[in-house]
Amino acid sequence: MNITLEKYHGLGNDYLIFDPNKNELELTEESVRLICNRNFGVGSDGLLVGPILGQDKLELKILNPDGSEAELSGNGVRIFGKYLKDAGYVQKNRFIVNTLSGQQTIQYLNETGTRIKVSMGKLSFYSDEIPVTGPRREVLNETMMFGSIPYRVTCVTIGNPHCVIWLNDISKELACRIGKHSETADYFPEKINTELLKVVDRTNIEIEIYERGAGYTLASGTSGCAAAGAAYRMGLTDPKMYVHMPGGVLEVEIEPDGGVLMTGEVGYVGRFTLSHEMTEELRALR
């Protein structure tokens, strides 16, 4: 049987869904890299594997295009929510999914499930939880060197690790220039997602993103939550704000206990049935 993948995007952050209940393939780092490759494969910013059906559980495994596993993806969870509705796995309007980072609550805000609110979990700025090397502390406004240049950095986890750099001017070029050094810097034993943050006013921020295991992306849900959390913690914004990214806008709300609510759109691109040749090539990649 040839492999079938469904493609969705969250504000231009595109993911392929590999439903293990409908496909037979043992995924390896190499096969994930080939599927996500934009020239030799279908191409995407990541692969969502699910639903993995457990006892009363809907599990989601999130893979980066380099084959590594991520604890959480905000766009990935919204996309997964839309897929679960489209494929008839859920009938409820509000339900829980499980990722490596814990539980996320998904809520459909419209009939077609294209607008989704997710309760993402809690932010932590503590070094041992992110993780960041050195003594246990909250990593707030510290100087770190990326490619021999010093930057003021606030680090935070929302299940996956983020480093937020507050600047007056941000761009794709700068995100790529800094991100390629910060992703693998010694400060971060599990690597890091990088966000350049520009504060527009108390309810609007702009970010540029360089994702761990994926590189530059047009949008990222966890990055939006991390940057919003950092901006609020630094006293630069109100708790509820619009996060503007090159691919579109997310609404993020920081709750008094550090919980984060994220709301945004999901788009369905289409179904891709891989050729016999491609299916066989993937099966050979062990």
Ligand SMILES: N[C@@H](CCC[C@H](N)C(=O)O)C(=O)O
């Ligand atoms: N695109 C994502 C984040 C995906 C995971 C990230 N690259 C990581 O390794 O932590 C999002 O929408 O949050």
